[in-house]
Amino acid sequence: MRQWTEEQYPIITTLARLVKVNAFAGTGKTTTLVGYAENHPEEKILYIAYNTEVAAEARRRFSRNVTASTSHGLAYGPLGSKYNHKRCNNIRLTDVAKAMNTSDWSMAKDVVGMLNSFMSSPDTEIAQHHLVRFRGISINSRQIQHAQLVMRHANVYWNRMCDLQDLEAPIPHDGYLKAWLLTNPDMSRRFQTILLDEAQDTTKLLTQFVRQQYLNGCKVIFVGDRHQQLYRFRGAENALDEPWLKDAEVHTLSKSFRFGWGASHVANTILALKGEKTLLQGFGQQTQIKSKLPDGLEHRTYLYRTVAGVIDRALMCLPAPQEPDNGERVYWVGGIKKYQIQTILDMYWFSLNQTSKIKNSQLTRDYKSFQEYAEIADQTEDPEMVRIIKILKNYGDSLPDLIKRLEQITVEQEMAATVTLSTGHGSKGLEWPYVQLGDDYTYDPLDEQAAKDDPDRRNDELNLYYVVSTRGMKMLALNTMVISMMKHAKDRRAGLN
Structure with missing residues (x-):
């Protein structure tokens, strides 16, 4: 019992x-x-x-x-299976721009944003408030005209996505979910x-x-x-x-059986910055708190804020050139495809105009040239596109060889790995014996001005710090920012700040 x-x-x-x-x-x-x-x-x-x-x-x-x-x-x-022939993961900016017959990428981005907002809302019709960047602010007559134009384009594209015969407007998973829920x-x-x-x-x-x-x-x-x-x-x-x-x-x-007092103390320190009064109690095995994982562990997990941080750590697992196999084997939470390794390699060949080496032909259909891709990234500030360009700049011509070697040390089963890698977001719901937090978490929750300027952003980042700090069972190695929060709390208890 x-x-x-x-x-x-x-x-x-x-x-x-x-x-x-x-x-x-x-x-x-x-x-x-x-x-x-x-x-x-x-x-x-x-x-x-x-x-x-x-x-x-x-x-x-x-x-x-x-x-x-x-x-x-x-x-x-009841509905989604009917769209198997035209389903996609996300609405593509290039598909929308093509449907609009425009090179105004900012406009196309607004249409995509409006559609995504509509699909996640309970609303039955697309409306002006689905243009997120105008939400909650006073807008002038020119902005109202822009919003109305975006709304017209979004309505046209929504109807095209729902049309089973229109193969030029793929429907994402959120699209058929929305369409089904509209049937009550x-x-x-x-x-x-x-x-x-x-x-x-x-x-x-x-x-x-x-x-x-x-x-x-x-x-x-x-x-x-x-x-x-x-x-x-x-x-x-x-x-x-x-x-x-x-x-x-x-x-x-409030009683956690994943970890002991050490990890719960870290978590409570973070949650106190959000004003949480209920204490998380660690009833699991003792959790040691360190600043760095010790050498010699059979397996360790690294959690980073960014995909770029995950890739950088994976590259650190490679033996030096001409050195023998060091035995490191890497497991990527969610699979290596999730981290866009092949997309990065394709984009490298695209930047050199060596299109015959590109595996995903959709890339050359979507963009006339790498220069156009870079211009769109600059105009829209799309984080995914900007990240890929940054990685290309960081690694340059060494990229193909590095990716080839990364694939050689990647394993499909975590039991076969010596290293597990994930972003903080990807780690939610998971746990490991030995966890190290990466140092690419740069947001400082103790910055009072930043907290005043954007309190929602502060809460979001504190939530992420809390999630990653509650993944370790036996040992949790903190990063610079969490150590700073712990020191701040200790100083407050001592009356030093």
């Missing part, structure tokens, strides 16, 4: 129709939800996971009365209860969908950690703060 904590038991046995669970890092929220499902075998339960990997793990762990799916998975059967599906016919995981990082669209199921008669349980909200920049919002949850039964999970 499993032993539940005094925090978990009331959640597992609850009979309330509307429940909110504030769960801190490593506090066993999934285990608690599994317990809830086992304790309510008569209920048909829908568990909505935030990605396919979590959904697959949930299918393995949950009892048979639970259906685990992502929101996109729910939409795929009623899940109460199949399920009595809905569990929404990672509620702190969901869209208004999905939150509205779950609310509608509640109004249709479903029991609803929201679970999340407000301090692990990482995707506000993509339009995600913290559903735990939704006004309609004000009457929900509220629970807290």
Whole structure:
């Protein structure tokens, strides 16, 4: 018989129709939800996971009365599968510019932004407020005209994406999800209860969908950690703060079994800067706090702020030229493709106009030349494009050989690796025995002026520091910025600042 904590038991046995669970890092929220499902075998339960990997793990762990799916998975059967022949991951800037017959890349970027904002909203029509850069500010007549023009182009492209016959306007996963949810599906016919995981990082669209199921008669349980909200920049919002949850039964999970007191102390120091009063308690194995991982570990994990930081660390794992194999093997969380290694190599050949060596032919269809690509990156300030150009400048002509050698030391299974690499965002939900935080986290939460100028940005960055600082189980090696936060807290306790 499993032993539940005094925090978990009331959640597992609850009979309330509307429940909110504030769960801190490593506090066993999934285990608690599994317990809830086992304790309510008569209920048909829908568990909505935030990605396919979590959904697959949930299918393995949950009892048979639970259906685990992502929101996109729910939409795929009834609608998404019909778009298999024209589906894409994201709306491409070049596709939109081509459809508009324009070389005004800033305008095309606004159209893409408006479409993405519309697709994540519960709105039934594209509107001016979906132009994010004009949201919340007073705009002049010229800007109003611009917004109206963007809106017209966005409407045309949305209709083209939804057209099964129009192959020139691919539809992203968020597109068919939006189109399906606009049909107002009623899940109460199949399920009595809905569990929404990672509620702190969901869209208004999905939150509205779950609310509608509640109004249709479903029991609803929201679970999340407000301090692990990482995707506000993509339009995600913290559903735990939704006004309609004000009457929900509220629970807290604050006892972590992932790590010990050391890691929880670091986490609480970070959360104190956000004004959090509840303390995260470390009930796991002892976690040593260091400034650097020691030599001789069989496996270690490095978490970086940027993709460029991850790639730099991977290159450090290579033996020096002409040196024998040093035995290092690298596992990339999410797979090496996620880090655009092949895209970077293709772009290198593109910059030299050696198009015959480019593997992704879409590149030469999208851009006339590397110069055009660089100009678009400059005009739109697209972070992905800017990052690739920076990497090309940093590594120059050594890039092809370095990438070839990187692929040789890359492994598909983490068990075969000596080094695991991830961005901080990619590490959410994961854990490792030995973790080192990279030094490319440059935002200083102690900068009072920066905090006043953009308090939301400060919270976002503190959330990321909290996430990466709660991944280590046996040992956590801090970076310069987290050490600075720890010293600041210590000095405050001593009355020195």
